[in-house]
Each structure stands twice: as C-alpha cells, then as structure tokens.
Amino acid sequence: MDRRKEVIARLANMGDELLEEIKKNEVPKMKVPQRGLNNVVFNQKENILELGDKKSTRNFMNVAHTKKFMQSVLIAAKCKELVDRDKTASIRELYYQLKHTIADTKENTFEGQDESDPLIVDLETMLGVLREELHLKADDKGTIIGKITIEDSGDSIDCSKLGRSGLAIPSIVEHYKFKDVKADYVLVIETAAMFDRLVEEKYHVDNNCIMMATKGQAARGIRRLVHRINTELKLPVIVFTDGDPWGYYIYSVLKAGSMALAHESRRLGTPGVQFVGMTMTDIEEYGLDKVTEKLKDVDKKRISELQVYPWFQKKEWKEELQMMSDLGVRLEQQALASKSLEFVAEEYLPEKIKKKKMLP
Amino acid sequence: MDVEVKERSADDLFKEFKEVSITEFFRKNKAHLGYSGKLRSLTTVIHELVTNSLDACEEAGILPEIEVEIRQIGEEHYRFFERDNGPGIPVGHISNVFAKMLAGTKFHRNVQLRGQQGIGVSGVTMFCQMTTGKPMRIKTSTGDGKVHNVKLMIDITKNNADVIEQSEYSEYWRGTEVEGEVKSVKFNLSDQGPFEYLRRTALANPHAKITFIDPEGRKTGFERSVDVIPKPPESQKPHPKGIEVDDLVNMSKATKASKISSFLVGEFSRMSSAKVKEIQEVIGKEKKEVKGLMVDVYKVDMNWNPRKLTWAQCEEIVKAIEKIKFLAPASEGLQPIDEEHIKKAVLNILDPEFQVVLTRPPKVYSGGIPFQVEVALAYGGHAGRPNETGIRAEVMRFANRSPLLFDTGGCALTEAVKEVDWKRYGVKDFENSPITVFINLISTHIPYTSAGKQTVAYEAEVVKEIKFALMDVGRKFQIFYSRQRREGEKEARRQMLLKYGTELAEGLSKLSNNSPDPKKIYKELIALVEEKIKLANELEMLEDGDEEGGEVPVEEAEAVGEEKEEA
8 A cells, every 4th residue: 555655656746846847947857768779788697678777858848749748747647546546447548538639729639549658658667666556557468277276356266267268367467366376387378379279189287287378479467477477486487489580579578578668577577488489490300391481571670680689699599590581481380280280289399398499 | 323314305306217128127037026926926016115115204204104905806816005104206206116117216326225125116017017907006195285196007118107097186195005906916924925024024114103904804003113213324336246136237227327337337336447357357258250250259348338238247247246356345334223123113013021132233244245233032922923833933034124034944044043052042942932033134235145135145254143143132031031930930839838738737737746726837837938939039049140141051940859868
C-alpha cells in the first residue's frame, strides 16, 4: 500500500514541478530517459541490456514537442486517477479515456494508440515506476500449460487441468503465487501451432516440463513469468523458435531484455535461458534442406542489424547468423513436420535437450 | 522631373513634315513593322495609336487621357476607337499624319522614346485598308472651336491621302479620335494582347490615364499615378552605331539630300565626310558589266540618290557602320521614368504587398552608347500572372517605356532575370511566385536583335547592369519576405501553444497535489507564451539590425524534429 502512495506522490510531484516552472516564468520541460540503441548498454557479465543515462528534454515551447508534452501530462493525470481509485485499465482503455477533440479545433488529443503507448513507457522510465504500478496493463498474450498450480486472487488454477488450451498469461503476473510444481524445465515456444502440436503429442507430460507459447514476440507478462519461474522455482528454461532473425530476437529478448524496456531488464530478462532450435546446423543434421524458405529482403536487413548488436557477439550466434546469411534461407519450426507429425516431440526435442545441443 | 513644358501650337509641330512615297515599301515589309500574326497585328495597331497620342500630349505639355475601345464585328473582324485629349491636328496636316508614310515628325529627329516601332499611324491606315478596304475616320480639333471629321484612305501609288469625306462643325473640344476597322486579326487577353499592352503602358507612363473597353464590353481604367509630364526628350540626331536597317530605310526615303553621303552627314551625329569615305571603303566594290565591259564598282555608291536605296543596300551600310569607330553619343538624352513615379504606378496598378524600385545611374555599352536601367519588383496583390495552375511570375520588359510583348525568349532582359539566383533571395520557386519584375531599359540606342524591335540583344554590359539592379531589389525583397514568413511561422507557433495550452492546464490541474483552477494555470501559461514570443521578437530585431547592408543568409526554419539530447 505504501508503494501506491509513493507512486501517487511521484505523479503529483511531477505536476507540482511543472506548475512551479510556469509560475517562475520558466519554460516547462520534462526530462525523459532516451530509449533506443544509442542509450542501451549491454552488460556482458550479467548478459542483460541496461538503460544508459542519456535523457531528452521535452520542452513545451518547442513546437516539435508541444503536443507530446501535453499528451504526457494527460497520461500522467489519468494514471494518478487510476491509482487513486484503485482501478486498472488496459493501455487501449487509457487511450480511449483520454481521446477527445480539442476545443475549437478538429484535432484530437490523441489520434491513435500508437501516440499514447510510447508515452506510457516514457512515464514509467521518467518516474522510475512499473507499468502495473501505474495501474495499466496490456492485453493477455501467451499461454502456459503443465504441472504448475497458480494462485490468482484467491483462486487456484492447475495448469495441467485446462485441457489443450492452457492458461492465458495476463500482462501482469506480479500477484501470482506458485504451488505444486512438478517439472524439470520450462519450454518456451514461439508459434501457437507448434505449441498445439506438442500439447497433442503430450510432450509436457512425457518429458515432465512446463510449456509456454509466446505467440510472436514475448510480451511483458510472459517475460516476467519466465523470469519468476526461473529465479523463484530454479527451473531451467529452454527456448524453441523459428530459425530466422525474428525467432532469434525473441530468444534474445527473453534472455537479455529489450531495448524499449531496457530499464526493466532485471525484472523481465532471464539470462540463464538456452536455445534449442531451430538452428542452421539442423538443416544438415536432420536433412531439412528441402524444406527451407528463401530469405526475403526484410529478413536479410534484420540479420545485418542483429549482427551488430553487442548482445549477439557470442561466437555461436555469430556463426549462426553468418550461416543463415550465407545459405540465404530460414527454417520454420513446422518444417520438422516434413519428417512426421511426431518427429518434433519424439526425436528432435528429446534428443537435442538430452545431448545438450543448445546455444547459449 | 517637374519641368514646366510650354504648350506648343500644333501648327508649329507639324512644320517638320516631309513627304515621300513608301506605300509599296509597307506592303513588302509589313512583317518588319509589327504587322505579323493576328494578335500581334492588332496589338501593333493599338500601339501605334497610343504611342502617337502619348508623344503628342508630351510634346504639347498635356497630361494624357487616352481611351481605347475594341469591338468585334465579325470573324477576325474588329472595329477600334482611340481617343485622346492631345493638342489635336491642324486640318491641313490630317492627311499627312494618317495617310502618308514616313511623314511623321519622328523620322528626322532622333526621338528615341517609344516610337521606335512601326512607321506610325499611317501604317494603321494602310493595314486597315489592306485588310478591309475601308477608310479611317478621324475627328480632331486643336481647341479653336472647329471640329473636323475626315474619312480617308491612302492612295497607294501616290502615297497621298484619298479624302473620302470631310466635314466641320463648331464645338469647343480638343483632342483626336480615330476609328477604323481591321480584319484577319484576333483579340485575346493573353500576355501579348492589347489589354496587356495597355496595362504595361500604363505602368511605364504613370502620368497617363488610360481606359480600355474590350470586345466583351468590360471597361478597365488605369488611373493616373503622377501629375508630372515627362520632359520631352532632347531632339538629337541619331548616332550611327544605333541604327537599324529599317530606320535607315525609313530615313533614306524621307530625306531631301541628293546623295547618300550628304544624307548620312546631315542626318546622323558624329558623321563626317571622312567617316562616309570609310563606310564607302568598307562596303567595297564588286565586278559589274558596264557598257559591255567588266569593271569594279562600289556595291553601294555614296553618290547615289538615298531615296532609291533598297533594303539590302541599307543593310550593307549598317554592316559597314558596325565595323567603324565613331565618337560616343551624348548621354543627356536618357529619360528614366523615375523611382517615385514607378512606385506610384506599381502601387496603383498592381497594389502589391511589397514593392521595391530602383533606378541605376547611366552607364555605357559597346564602347560608348549610353544606357540606363530601371527595375521594380512587386510581390503579392495583383503581381504575377494568374493561370490555370495558380499565379506565376511575370517579367515586364520595356525599352524606353515602350512595352516589349513579343519574342520573350532570347531577350537580354529575360535572360538577366533568369541569371539571377532567386533562391538566394528567399524565393524558392520563382516561376510560381506572385511576383512581377519590371525592367525598363533606357538608351539612345536600344540594341534590338531584329527589325521587329521586340528583343534586346545580349550586350554583356547591359545584362550585367540589369542583374545588379535585380540583385539589389532581390536583397530588399528578401528582408521583407523572410520577415513575413517568420511572422507567419511565429503566429502558427503561438496558435499551437495556445491550442494545446487549455488541455495542458486541465491535465496539470488534475496531476498536481492541490489541483489549482485550470483557468488560472492557463492564464499563467499564456502570459509565459506571449512573453517568450515577445522576447524572441526583440532578439530578432537586434539581429536584423546587424544584417543591414550585408548579404542576408537564407533563414533556416526553426529547428524542429528530434528532441534535444542531453548527456
């Protein structure tokens, strides 16, 4: 509860400072930590991304900043109200709560959610508070299944008794309590299709593991859940994605954190995760050369971007990206179905995990 | 410029007539005289009449009031009226003015202002007669209580008036009214039509009041901007270096001298018998059969009768003159319009948001021919020329106040405008800006490229001088323009700050601890915004002060885009 008061105080303080500046005839401005490659530092020792201390000044008198400045204040005021009333809104709800036509104009305070979302992250970093502490959440994304019981707001949910669909992972998992965990490791899967395949094959039952699907880039909720399970339950985490730059980057975000949320890497990143596949060496190893896909221009561009990120400079990853670039192909998880539907569950994963043929 | 000009009697003026037959010459050379093309022919008709009126008024010391009307009476068939309040024409001289080629007062004096084109109003009579077979009607009075009505044509073989009707009545009125019919011509409102001709004439003659009624019945009045009559140009014999072939033809037909040599010495300044000899030598001889023998004879013999000179022979003489050195002509004859007068005329006719006018001091080109340049730049208002895509820049060319409407390309005046880097003066897209550039080239001899007298030859000294003048007005324009643009940007900024200010005030009220009244926050915010803008203005004025006289750099738009970085 103290934390709640603290968050309200920080928000109100931001307002007071701006009012004070106006009163003193000074141009009101706010300092926002920069979020981007030029203000992200890779901490090699801990294998996580950290936010640098570069800041941008958002100045109300500068016409290029004026609207953003006003929008930031509207968001902060709305968050203060949410925390005050102990309500939690989705970031989409927040957008609709704040969107209205500015008096005497045809202009809206916000023209799209893409205008409000980045300003929310700015506010988090500016005040040093978490999104959930601002009582904001994103939509549910991702699924978990396996022998783990989660206590959520007084209910106990056994994730092994939810049929084939598993439990949807919300954007905030802070309040989860874990019970009755019977698993050797966690397998995080990129695509929903592969997750479904493995559920049908009862991979998690046969191999005594918890499975999660990210369904694309891993959202905050799943990243936080992976982090908590790994650190609190001491379970190893293994990641299984497509063999392309996008899949590799999903792995990298789970492991080291992301640039956009570099300030939260310590809560969201899980440096201990390992990568099982798909790898470029799988093509030869499993005779998949007939089922590769040609790289598109965007893929090639993305590869060259990854090749310069400091957190992709490990020998194994440099080789992997180079090989992909040389071969000019990508390898989907589903390509394993060319062997047989069961192949991934019965041979590919068990063999690679057992032999520890994994990338760091 | 405020020179009192004594009114001279019309009889006095018309003593200077000379008579020669030339009608055949007109028929053969009408293209050289401005009667080529349907539009151009009509413009030339109006030009001749208006020029005649302006010159007559000026010489008589009268502030001109000119009215022109054009009515369409059939396919490519028009009737025109031209009236002035000039000195009128003594009855005995009416036929000389309107029905005798090369009989005008201009041909034996070097009156270079305006009337350089064509061969006067007799050419108009001639052209009407050729295209319609109808006479001209002239009504004129010198103000002596008798008004004369004359209908006349030209007797082509005798170069004499064929008076068809003549009458007289009593009325105290002074002026001249001309009415005639032309065919095979076309009226339109384009850059080269009579309307544009009159508009530009009004600009270059701010002392004249010109009214025009077009075939649609629309009446446009170009009001007088100044009440000062320009000093009539000094009567001066022409300088040989300034002579064009058609001038020489015209003058040779009108001379009474019996030999080419005495004609040249008598009609031109800086021409001596020694110079005539030089001309003779430069022209040189050719082999010719005389009485069965081949002998060397002069191609053009200076002892010949000047009235029998052909176009080709005149060309030989002009070519020879080009190769010979003459003493430079005197520069007193230059008559600029005057900066103040142009300013008033531009304001009157274009009503621009901004204008700047510049008259440069006299200079010489081609080793001694005096000339002077006047330029003006007008922006906004009625400046520029509208077309389908918007308003485009226009260049108004004048030679000795006379508008040059045709053959724009290749003209030194047009070239000079093109050679100016307008971007340096803040004009990003010159062609598509509401700008009128006015250039008046004044000279005892305008270096035309051809007898059409619509295109000024590329004389480096002239172009350089025009460019300097344009760059000068460009700099002045830039100061105005960048200030105007900055004002616009500042106002947009102010509006933006005020617009978001209300939202910000409400947001801040909710966000802060004590939630003060948003209206109060807004008030404080506005005070802050206004003060910061005021401060910025003051800074700017200080900077402007430093820029006086120097080259003003193109102002960069206020840095927008990325937020400022801080370590």
